[in-house]
Amino acid sequence: MTEAPWLAAARKDLGLKEIVGSRHEPRVVAFFAESGAAWVKDDETAWCAAFVGAKLAEIGISGTGKLNARSYLDWGAALTKPAPGAIVVFKRGSSSWEGHVAFYLGETATTIRVLGGNQANAVTEAAYAKSSLLGYRWPAGFALPIGGPAKPAAAPGPTLQLGSKGEAVKSLQSGLNALGAKPALVVDGDFGPMTRSAVIAFQKGRQLAPDAIVGPKTWTAFDTAIAQLG
Known part of the structure; x- marks a missing residue:
């Protein structure tokens, strides 16, 4: 698409x-x-x-x-x-x-x-x-993207873990910073040890299994926390 x-x-x-x-x-x-x-x-x-x-x-x-x-x-x-x-x-x-x-x-x-x-x-x-x-x-006059209307996502985001890279990792890092990650993460799209530690801290704070894997449950808790920030 x-x-x-x-x-x-x-x-x-x-x-x-x-x-x-x-x-x-x-x-x-x-x-x-x-x-x-x-x-x-x-x-x-x-x-x-x-x-x-x-x-x-x-x-x-x-x-x-x-x-x-x-x-x-x-x-x-x-x-x-x-x-x-x-x-x-x-x-x-x-x-x-x-x-x-x-x-x-x-x-x-x-x-x-x-x-x-x-x-x-x-x-x-x-x-x-x-x-x-x-x-x-x-926008008036612009055709819809190839593929038409989007289908509902099966999960809030892709599964991320140590070694993952890309825009979804950047979004995660940015959100963790907004939620008070300490030390603040470099938003570079690279799921390294510091991002892993921040994810574990977030999971522990939301009473989730601290496995450092950002799957459906962690994404849902993450999205909810970000939305509550306004």
Whole structure:
């Protein structure tokens, strides 16, 4: 299946995080400018919609130019079934206007896995409850990826262990850092001894078997923990 180019662009920023304190992450500030909100000069302003707009703009697609996630409910074409790269809009709590927007990756029976910005103050892959879904959108005039709508994933992510490499490992490392891994992991996509130790610590904290293997149960606990960070 050919990946949507804006999703491929978004993957390049996996692991990017806000800077704690008075300094601001330049790339996050750039997302605002690239998405049409150049007046924002900090990384504390909610930036999930800015990230989506910036990644669309990177390949020549105009987003909404707005910073509210729900603005994407009226953008592009509606989808009844999602495909990887679809823009997903979620509600937040009981608010009639707050929300979150990101790019669709896959799903389980109860959650939707997305790649997005401002997820635990970083660019990560995370899972959100299907009960929070407001809608799926697709850029008008762009054909769906070869293969059509995505099928539900059998598990939240691929099985990872010592020696694994790739984008899924980067997502795992980024998420573990957001959850407070000490020492912080280098987000390099290489499941080495430090990543193994962080996984074991996470598993012990969630009362899972500390086998250092990231399988379905650990992924589910990981996604739940990331979603709870906001």
